[in-house]
Amino acid sequence: MEATTFVLFGATGDLAKRKIYPALYNLFVDQKMPQSFSVIGLGRRELSDEAFRANVERSLREFSRREAHDPVVMKNFLSAFRYNVLDVSRKEDYRKLRQLIEQQEEKLRMVPNRLFYLSVGPEFFETIAANIHESGLGSANGWKRLVIEKPFGHDLQSARDLNANLSKAFTEDEIFRIDHYLGKPMVQKLEVLQQSNPVLQALWDNRHIANVQITANEIVGVEERAGYYDHVGAVRDMFQNHMLQLLMMLTIQLPNNSTSEDVRFKKKLVMDSLEPLQKEDVRSHVVRGQYEAGMIQGKPVAGYTSEPNIPAASQNDTFIAAKLQIDDYFWRGVPFYIRTGKRMKDKSTRIVIEFKEPIMQSKGTDDNKTPNLLVFEISPNEGISLQLNTRDPLHKGEFKPMHIDFHEREDNVPEAYENLIFDALHGDSTFFAHWDEVELSWQWVQPILDAYEENLVPLHLYEAGTYGPAESDALLAQDGYHWWFDD
Numbered sequence: 001m002e003a004t005t006f007v008l009f010g011a012t013g014d015l016a017k018r019k020i021y022p023a024l025y026n027l028f029v030d031q032k033m034p035q036s037f038s039v040i041g042l043g044r045r046e047l048s049d050e051a052f053r054a055n056v057e058r059s060l061r062e063f064s065r066r067e068a069h070d071p072v073v074m075k076n077f078l079s080a081f082r083y084n085v086l087d088v089s090r091k092e093d094y095r096k097l098r099q100l101i102e103q104q105e106e107k108l109r110m111v112p113n114r115l116f117y118l119s120v121g122p123e124f125f126e127t128i129a130a131n132i133h134e135s136g137l138g139s140a141n142g143w144k145r146l147v148i149e150k151p152f153g154h155d156l157q158s159a160r161d162l163n164a165n166l167s168k169a170f171t172e173d174e175i176f177r178i179d180h181y182l183g184k185p186m187v188q189k190l191e192v193l194q195q196s197n198p199v200l201q202a203l204w205d206n207r208h209i210a211n212v213q214i215t216a217n218e219i220v221g222v223e224e225r226a227g228y229y230d231h232v233g234a235v236r237d238m239f240q241n242h243m244l245q246l247l248m249m250l251t252i253q254l255p256n257n258s259t260s261e262d263v264r265f266k267k268k269l270v271m272d273s274l275e276p277l278q279k280e281d282v283r284s285h286v287v288r289g290q291y292e293a294g295m296i297q298g299k300p301v302a303g304y305t306s307e308p309n310i311p312a313a314s315q316n317d318t319f320i321a322a323k324l325q326i327d328d329y330f331w332r333g334v335p336f337y338i339r340t341g342k343r344m345k346d347k348s349t350r351i352v353i354e355f356k357e358p359i360m361q362s363k364g365t366d367d368n369k370t371p372n373l374l375v376f377e378i379s380p381n382e383g384i385s386l387q388l389n390t391r392d393p394l395h396k397g398e399f400k401p402m403h404i405d406f407h408e409r410e411d412n413v414p415e416a417y418e419n420l421i422f423d424a425l426h427g428d429s430t431f432f433a434h435w436d437e438v439e440l441s442w443q444w445v446q447p448i449l450d451a452y453e454e455n456l457v458p459l460h461l462y463e464a465g466t467y468g469p470a471e472s473d474a475l476l477a478q479d480g481y482h483w484w485f486d487d
């Protein structure tokens with residue numbers, strides 16, 4: 001892999017500590033880092049290189065997947081780390097940073113390939129990108145890449161503005177937008193499962209599939225993020241990005257040996273085919289919820305509006321369920337039900353594919369037959385299961401469901417950030433959010449934002465520790481379906 005300088009903005013922040021340093025370290029231990037690399041940590045605080053390295057080491061001991069005890073490995077890894085104080089809006093600081101990077105590159109005889117990782121609030125993205133550009137940091141003789149993480153805008157217009165500004169400093173091919181759901185191993189497998197299994201390929205359309213259910217339940221509430229979350233809600237925090245990405249990754253029809261361009265193009269096709277919602281229809285297609293006090297795993301938890309720093313009259317959504325339709329040859333007529341919420345009964349992200357009844361009815365009592373289900377468990381456990389019908393040996397003429405379960409061994413599977421950082425270092429954007437799909441996702445979601453804003457959609461309260469408001473069940477019941485695995 002080519003030599004790289006990893007320039008990390010927000011080096012003393014939480015994401016760096018929990019995710020980025022452990023990911024770099026694990027890649028290093030697995031010999032997946034470039035032979036020559038250096039990490040320049042940037043932050044507002046004054047910090048010596050030694051103190052910075054000690055912080056990094058502490059975070060590895062706490063959060064790394066791989067053991068962080070071998071002193072030689074640790075020393076080699078940390079020797080690549082330097083720290084530099086930087087105020088994101090001071091042009092002078094970027095000039096100094098450029099000198100430091102150039103010195104390092106010269107010392108290590110490295111080609112000036114630079115990956116700028118912005119682990120900072122989105123309000124700083126544009127300033128930093130512009131300063132990288134103006135200071136010449138981005139005009140060296142190697143490649144440059146920009147890694148940013150959602151939120152990419154607050155609505156359609158702000159996302160477009162952000163993108164227009166970033167585009168002044170980086171081309172689309174140089175921008176790597178992290179959606180960490182795309183780094184989850186099972187999500188990365190969806191593509192391959194579909195491409196390499198004729199059994200799945202043959203059934204992957206509206207002739208065989210009755211409906212698809214995509215769920216991301218969380219146990220946690222708003223945590224310490226009131227200031228952020230109360231302005232975004234579930235629709236912006238999870239739905240516009242993670243949930244729609246899951247929908248895209250499941251439904252794209254890829255050629256064999258597809259490239260990242262194919263993935264980008266096919267995702268755009270899916271988003272283009274998504275039947276648009278009108279503001280007036282949001283009420284009948286979307287359920288907006290907010291959690292009330294309740295019990296989770298035997299412990300009482302407060303309602304959303306009693307959480308610290310949340311206004312008592314907040315109408316913010318902590319749950320969303322929606323019905324979507326893809327109007328293309330493969331999926332026309334198949335409802336996709338998507339839901340996500342905080343303070344739910346359990347933590348589970350999964351996709352359930354419910355198949356249609358067989359065309360030829362078999363002999364016997366059909367009443368106790370259950371539909372065939374194909375389930376992708378994405379997290380916290382990773383697995384695939386299939387529900388089939390078989391004959392019940394105890395009750396003649398009756399059926400009973402049979403389950404075929406496969407669970408991935410959990411230990412030592414690379415984490416989402418490892419996969420994504422590895423790909424960004426290689427310049428492979430397959431599992432990143434591309435601008436086309438980000439824009440189309442905002443475009444699809446915008447009527448929901450408008451309808452919420454104008455209070456056209458009721459806010460349904462749900463008890464913490466449940467699966468959301470009853471209206472979410474009704475959304476499926478009107479089509480003759482129900483959410484699977486709510487028990």
Ligand code: BG6
Pocket residue numbers: 216218220237238349379
């Ligand atoms: C983040 C959201 O993007 O994803 C959080 O901002 C949410 O609110 C988190 O808790 C969920 O991620 P995961 O990987 O735990 O499902």
